[in-house]
Amino acid sequence: MKTGILVIAEQLRGKLTDTTFEMLGIGREIATVLELPLHAVLLGKGSASLFSQLGAADSVFVLDGASLEMPTADAIAASITNLLNKKPATLILIPGTNIFLGVGPILSGRTEMPFVNFCKDLQIKDHAAILTCQLFGGKIFADIRLPENRGIVSIYPGSFSPEPGRSGRVPPVETIEVGREETKVTFKRFIEPEAGDVNITQQDVLVAVGRGIQSQDNLHLAEELATALGGAVCASRPVIDQGWLPLSRQVGKSGMIVKPKLYLALGISGAPEHTEGMKGAQLIISINTDPKAPIFNVSHYGVCQDVLEILPLLTEELKTQKVRG
């Protein structure tokens, strides 16, 4: 049977996510080099109407399974395992998102295809697929050679441009019966984000604090700077987990995706789960005592200093500047 490359499309509440188009873009590129067909896979109740956006693929497989409304990892893995019996594939791209966390390892166990996590780049060198994965919070990269170009690869959101994955072409669709999968975990309901006092996605200027701010008592320094700049304070996950700021202020994978004119990253290491949410900012300035902090890789300007020392000086300087006009 002919094999191919599969891109498992991701949707949240009836909308395809950007990661889907990122995977289609890079999937198209490698499919061309390896001379394999590229198929997009749609799972989820009512998802069939989304197929027309997946024209970057040669064809779309729509999996007909009733339990896929808000699919759990085992349900997704079961459907794909069934699909593979009918449509074998060598390479499967899945999104490295919270929705899909766990799908790769489960699918790998059931199909004996190797699973590779944290992939941020994929290249074909002499017909071999080389994956670049980011480990240890983005501090180390690992290049992995996939034996026989066969595997399940979890793609870090934001690693590729979604544009090449968008297409106006209407692809052929094949509906595939994968059976009703029994899942032991049942989805009950969505819990909407708490309406925050400020919507950080709407701010032009964001002052973001990370663990480097050290204590809740230092937060006022960031607040004062934000006021001087006419912006708002947001944060990385540890600050939110400590309860210093509400969840509505979290930037990153589980938090908000922000694209302000200015993003000041203060005492944030720049783990991929954080940069996923802010690297689209127009101007990124980072202050961090660690000269090797990965945040500097996505910043336009960097300062290697104690944030507690720079912060008050910066606020002061801004105020004087205003007075001077």
Added chain:
Amino acid sequence: MNIITCLKMVPDVVEELEVGPDGKSLDTQWLRLRLSEPDEHALEQSLLLKEKHGGKVTVLAFEAPELEEALFTALAKGADRAIKFTGDFSGLGGPVAAQILSSFLRSNPQLLTADTLILTGSQAIDDLEGELSPCLAEKLGFPFIGVVTGIEFDPERKKAVVLKEFAGGLRGEFEVPIPAVLGIQAAEKPPRYVPVAKVRSAMKSMKIEPREVPRPDSLGRLPVEQLYKPEVAGMAEMIEGSPSEIAGRLVEILSKRALA
């Protein structure tokens, strides 16, 4: 309630990480390890469940440098037992770790009762071959859900209602029959602090139970071609000088863009 918490030591990324002479693994000479952060949250969530519903918390971990202190800290915080698998497990991948853990649990049925909840961190920074929790759930035939930030346990119905994080602050509520394996992203409260004196007294009064398990034939690791540090500051222009000079320069940059 029988709560099993799997803990793992990972490199502390606040420290400088160096690539070893083989170019394929980390240089362990200067490596400082710490308890994986999501595992710390899994432990906290376990203790919160125990406080609410009673029962026992047993922590399981593979031998690693600096593990003992982490285990005694767990005991000092309120865990009832700590079991350490002795042997050389450096470079152990998630899927193989799950295999060892599942056979250990299966051969110790008192640790695998009908009211068992297995908690571990949702993801670790070195889970290249996959996270432990889904692998372990598969091996045990238990239901799994990851990225969990809250657990409401219903002992009557033998079910847990859990919160899973999606993106943009959106969360989902799921119902999971137990026994189950949950990947914890964040506990309902920040991990508790325990004074050093309490850890010391745990060291005196409590024991870590060593269990020998054979080193598996394969660690299940992927073939790494090379490991390297990403080029730092490939993009950022570093601003240097005294703190006040830096502040001045930053304001200049902002003014130029009409941001100040």
